[in-house]
Amino acid sequence: MTLTKEEFKKRLKEKLDRHFEENLSQASNEDIFACICSIVRDGYSSKWRRTRIAETTNQHKQTYYFSIEFLPGTLLKSNLLNLGWLDTVEAAMKELGLDFDKIAAIEPDMALGNGGLGRLAAAFMDSLASTGYAGNGNGLRYKYGLFKQKFVNGYQKELPNDWLQQGDYWEVRRESKSVLVHFGGRYHMVDDHGWMTPQYDGASVVRAVPYDVAMVGYRNGVANTLRLWDAEIAPEDELNYPSIADRRKVEDLTSILYPDDSNYDGRLLRLKQEYFFVSAGLQSIVNFFIKDLKGTDFKEFPNYVAVHINDTHPAMAVAELMRLLVDEHRVDWDTAWSITQKTMSYTNHTIMAEALEKWDVNMFKQLLPRLFDIITEIDRRYVESLEGKVDGGMIDRTRIIKDNQIHMAHLAIIGSHSVNGVAALHTQLLETEVLHDFYELYPDRFNNKTNGITLRRWIQIANPELAKLLDKTIGSKWRYDSKEMLKFEEYYHDTATLNSLTKIKADNKKKLAKVIKEKTGIVVDPDAIFDVQVKRLHAYKRQTLKLLHVIKLYQDLKAGISHPKRVVIFGAIAAPSYVFAKQVIKVINSVADLVNNDPEIGDKLKVVFLENYNVSLAEQIIPAADLSEQISTTTKEASGTSNMKLMANGALTVATMDGANIEIKDAVGSENIFAFGLDKDEVYKYYANHNYHPRDMYEKDPVMKKTVDALIDGTIPGCQSEGRALYDNFLGDNEQFLVLADFEAYLHAQDLAEKVWKNKRQWAQKSLVNIAHSERFDSDKTIERYASEIWHLDKVEIEEKA
Numbered sequence: 137m138t139l140t141k142e143e144f145k146k147r148l149k150e151k152l153d154r155h156f157e158e159n160l161s162q163a164s165n166e167d168i169f170a171c172i173c174s175i176v177r178d179g180y181s182s183k184w185r186r187t188r189i190a191e192t193t194n195q196h197k198q199t200y201y202f203s204i205e206f207l208p209g210t211l212l213k214s215n216l217l218n219l220g221w222l223d224t225v226e227a228a229m230k231e232l233g234l235d236f237d238k239i240a241a242i243e244p245d246m247a248l249g250n251g252g253l254g255r256l257a258a259a260f261m262d263s264l265a266s267t268g269y270a271g272n273g274n275g276l277r278y279k280y281g282l283f284k285q286k287f288v289n290g291y292q293k294e295l296p297n298d299w300l301q302q303g304d305y306w307e308v309r310r311e312s313k314s315v316l317v318h319f320g321g322r323y324h325m326v327d328d329h330g331w332m333t334p335q336y337d338g339a340s341v342v343r344a345v346p347y348d349v350a351m352v353g354y355r356n357g358v359a360n361t362l363r364l365w366d367a368e369i370a371p372e373d374e375l376n377y378p379s380i381a382d383r384r385k386v387e388d389l390t391s392i393l394y395p396d397d398s399n400y401d402g403r404l405l406r407l408k409q410e411y412f413f414v415s416a417g418l419q420s421i422v423n424f425f426i427k428d429l430k431g432t433d434f435k436e437f438p439n440y441v442a443v444h445i446n447d448t449h450p451a452m453a454v455a456e457l458m459r460l461l462v463d464e465h466r467v468d469w470d471t472a473w474s475i476t477q478k479t480m481s482y483t484n485h486t487i488m489a490e491a492l493e494k495w496d497v498n499m500f501k502q503l504l505p506r507l508f509d510i511i512t513e514i515d516r517r518y519v520e521s522l523e524g525k526v527d528g529g530m531i532d533r534t535r536i537i538k539d540n541q542i543h544m545a546h547l548a549i550i551g552s553h554s555v556n557g558v559a560a561l562h563t564q565l566l567e568t569e570v571l572h573d574f575y576e577l578y579p580d581r582f583n584n585k586t587n588g589i590t591l592r593r594w595i596q597i598a599n600p601e602l603a604k605l606l607d608k609t610i611g612s613k614w615r616y617d618s619k620e621m622l623k624f625e626e627y628y629h630d631t632a633t634l635n636s637l638t639k640i641k642a643d644n645k646k647k648l649a650k651v652i653k654e655k656t657g658i659v660v661d662p663d664a665i666f667d668v669q670v671k672r673l674h675a676y677k678r679q680t681l682k683l684l685h686v687i688k689l690y691q692d693l694k695a696g697i698s699h700p701k702r703v704v705i706f707g708a709i710a711a712p713s714y715v716f717a718k719q720v721i722k723v724i725n726s727v728a729d730l731v732n733n734d735p736e737i738g739d740k741l742k743v744v745f746l747e748n749y750n751v752s753l754a755e756q757i758i759p760a761a762d763l764s765e766q767i768s769t770t771t772k773e774a775s776g777t778s779n780m781k782l783m784a785n786g787a788l789t790v791a792t793m794d795g796a797n798i799e800i801k802d803a804v805g806s807e808n809i810f811a812f813g814l815d816k817d818e819v820y821k822y823y824a825n826h827n828y829h830p831r832d833m834y835e836k837d838p839v840m841k842k843t844v845d846a847l848i849d850g851t852i853p854g855c856q857s858e859g860r861a862l863y864d865n866f867l868g869d870n871e872q873f874l875v876l877a878d879f880e881a882y883l884h885a886q887d888l889a890e891k892v893w894k895n896k897r898q899w900a901q902k903s904l905v906n907i908a909h910s911e912r913f914d915s916d917k918t919i920e921r922y923a924s925e926i927w928h929l930d931k932v933e934i935e936e937k938a
């Protein structure tokens with residue numbers, strides 16, 4: 137359905153009149169925003185309905201992406217883009233004399249995630265709809281999304297993020313689809329007409345109410361559903377919660393998103409959350425199967441339903457589906473197991489042992505007694521199936537329950553037909569190291585699916601001028617088929633295109649400079665190198681290495697050694713209980729204070745740590761980046777996705793050969809990336825031989841020594857204890873992220889970057905190559921691979937293809 141400017145204006149006026157009894161000149165931006173959202177909802181509501189009908193009547197297999205995080209950011213512009221209305225609305229708003237960007241900025245970020253994992257889930261939702269597959273999300277409707285980060289005196293403070301305060305514009309409460317989820321109590325098995333059935337006693341019941349958000353496909357008539365569950369008191373259980381405080385306990389279940397992959401606080405609540413959305417999601421899928429698809433012929437289930445386990449957080453889906461099939465629908469165990477394995481697939485997102493979830497047996501048993509017994513039975517049968525076939529060590533290492541803990545990754549692997557990593561190196565490390573035993577047992581289950589990003593958001597929306605340049609050079613087909621972007625490389629020698637590229641970047645940098653001025657008061661020179669590191673704050677991601685580089689640059693400048701002007705931009709949130717990460721934030725802020733206020737330095741070097749990094753801020757930073765910092769300790773970053781977004785916006789990458797950086801290098805060629813650092817074998821050698829002695833390196837290398845000493849010798853005021861903590865960390869033999877081992881190589885890579893920077897044409901050429909090859913990381917393509925190789929989906933009918 138096309139929308140003309142005049143039609144849009146008419147609708148906007150009608151909505152204002154109807155909802156607010158206002159005309160345009162009186163209306164507040166908030167009211168105008170609400171009305172535009174309403175027009176957008178009208179625009180996709182019939183698609184949403186028709187997609188649902190098509191999925192049921194044509195009985196397409198559907199995939200359900202179970203994820204404890206979804207990080208869509210804002211939806212107004214992306215919905216407009218996907219409806220094909222964005223340009224029209226922007227133009228119409230201009231004609232009305234309204235600032236559309238300002239009005240769109242009213243929308244709060246939907247920040248139901250911490251970082252890459254949640255953002256990937258959101259990108260996959262967009263891509264599933266845009267490639268025309270029936271793919272839905274299943275998650276939690278956190279009342280408070282990821283906390284709001286503030287810096288107070290350089291320290292991170294966390295404030296509640298009340299994103300629902302103004303009401304969410306996109307969700308639809310689906311009361312009639314509510315289900316009940318049970319916790320605690322006891323049960324015993326009774327013979328009910330020949331079927332052993334659990335009878336529960338003393339369990340508490342929580343009502344799960346779904347809020348559905350439409351996921352609109354790019355100009356194809358498809359709208360899928362992201363279903364987020366909210367916890368409420370079940371009417372049948374109301375008497376058990378007489379006081380407000382009691383009620384709050386239930387509602388707390390979906391209050392907060394755990395911002396933590398590093399501590400054990402609140403684990404019980406987290407376990408409850410996991411079961412809550414897994415059980416509610418599976419119940420609603422099974423209900424749909426019975427009511428609208430195949431009745432109770434559950435053998436057909438895997439032909440119609442795929443359930444994807446995004447990291448281990450929803451891994452108990454394996455046991456919960458078994459419970460639903462065996463207990464509630466009387467499917468025999470072996471049949472149920474075969475159905476479950478065919479239905480489930482699992483993605484691993486980390487190789488870090490501490491992030492592989494394990495649950496304490498006693499806690500689990502108390503909260504989920506029946507599920508625990510089902511997992512015990514799965515484990516028993518698993519062990520039995522291997523006894524006599526493999527050595528006992530193998531069984532001990534791979535079984536699900538051991539040492540009083542439930543190993544969720546093991547449950548996910550044993551209960552799925554597919555296990556994938558998120559970049560080639562990561563998958564290889566899963567196969568050869570982390571999950572090697574499982575790889576020996578089930579080699580066919582393992583496969584790689586390198587992550588992707590949605591180029592619609594990161595180019596078309598965040599960098600419209602770049603999008604126009606692509607249209608002008610290679611035509612607009614790339615907007616549907618990113619492979620077309622490779623043609624941009626043909627403009628490698630085209631001076632006009634290179635100049636346009638430089639101009640677009642310069643304009644984006646000016647815009648960001650304004651944002652920086654507004655947010656921090658810091659004045660930066662848009663002609664400087666904009667050097668960007670944006671990602672969760674974690675020791676393995678090594679914001680510390682960037683910090684050391686900044687200190688080194690500062691010392692050089694003070695000593696009269698010149699460098700091209702540089703603005704170093706950080707965006708990073710630390711988990712509240714992650715002490716080291718918070719110390720890093722404090723030291724970076726202290727260094728920023730020192731450098732930014734030193735008159736001798738002026739605008740030769742600026743350090744900007746922007747608060748509260750989120751999707752919306754990323755949309756402002758990334759198009760303005762010249763350099764992309766992807767400097768994790770090799771083997772530690774499963775994939776990374778900011779690396780892909782930055783590349784798509786023409787930033788050149790400084791990279792260790794980790795995660796997807798390797799594939800970026802393959803795509804652009806080694807001359808178009810600044811690769812450096814230890815390779816995976818060197819890293820593993822240090823670990824195996826226990827011969828990492830950073831103090832020796834420090835003593836031998838005066839440059840390194842001077843840089844590291846700045847942390848403790850009073851150079852950086854205001855962070856004495858934190859500076860000391862970093863210093864001690866860098867110099868300890870047990871520093872597992874090998875910061876100092878890569879220091880020299882990193883400086884060298886940065887020197888090279890500075891050299892290339894001096895040749896503007898060469899820089900633009902490398903930038904152009906990066907943009908052209910970012911097509912390789914289009915999440916539409918990633919989803920095509922999941923759809924064909926893991927989920928076995930076919931496409932739902934696509935109308936309105938432009």
Ligand code: 26Q
Binds near residue numbers: 256
């Ligand atoms: C675990 C236990 C208790 C509480 C929280 C958590 C928790 C929270 C967040 C565990 C993991 C996360 C987030 C992980 C994450 O974002 N991983 C990233 O996933 C990206 C998408 O695959 C990759 O690109 C990144 O490399 C990986 O770090």
